[in-house]
Amino acid sequence: MMKKHGLGRGLGALIPENSTEVDNNEGLISIQLIKPNKDQPRKNFDDEKVDQLSKSIKEHGIIQPLITYKDGENYIIIAGERRWRAAKKCKLKEIPVVVVDKKSDKQVLELSLIENIQREDLNSIEVALGYKSLIEDFSLTHDELSDRIGKSRTSITNTLRLLQLDSRVQEYLIDKVITEGHGRALLSLDDKEFQYKLSQKIIDDGLSVRDTERLVKTLAKKGKNNDKNKEKEDYSIFLKEYSTVLEEKLGTKVAFKSKCKNKGKIEIEYYSIDDLERLMKILS
Known part of the structure; x- marks a missing residue:
């Protein structure tokens, strides 16, 4: 029986433990035979982080095998492309892989998405887009996605709401200039231009999430009072x-x-x- 190597709840759940559907083939494979998946959800890899991982691999080796499927003579990566890139940088000739049976392109995409959104180094917008892809491409409910990836339904819903922010604020989240907590606070503001202006204030003044929540609450209250005054003025006219x-x-x-x-x-x-x-x- 094949051993599993910390695949995460979602990915592990998609690879059966006692199954003839999994190649009984875990071991070292020539790095020349391993190819990236063209449908890999993550398109950008941080060169600095790949370099750091490469140094770690030089010292400790690859602790967690890549997940792949066989395609002719080659092995296509489902999970672990950054490890593969780092291994190439330090000129490893062979790397450990687990080979699973490829049922369909759809299953490979699902495995790749789940593996990616379980990574700790993703920014909140990348995670939200991963959730969105899984929900739309595989017709999953928030509860079903929760079961797949081991995250609470509330957490999934809150993360998805970040995609409603102004696109410039989303860029700040991608660059990790502001945090997910800041983003959630800004969602209370309907005006996207105002979301952006306030996000700049967060950065310029170094506002904490708590500071931002208080500021948004004050502004929202002021906005309601302005609305009431405007309504009263309109009625007088x-x-x-x-x-x-x-x-x-x-x-x-x-x-x-x-x-x-x-x-x-x-x-x-x-x-x-x-x-x-x-x-x-x-x-x-």
């Missing part, structure tokens, strides 16, 4: 327009008295009994 119409029709001063929206009273002035009778004829 509305009443003023109606009083003008009535004054022209009745030929006297008319005033609307309203303490709250949708109800109030109308005051119509008259200056004599004759004037009152004139108004009554108009209104009757």
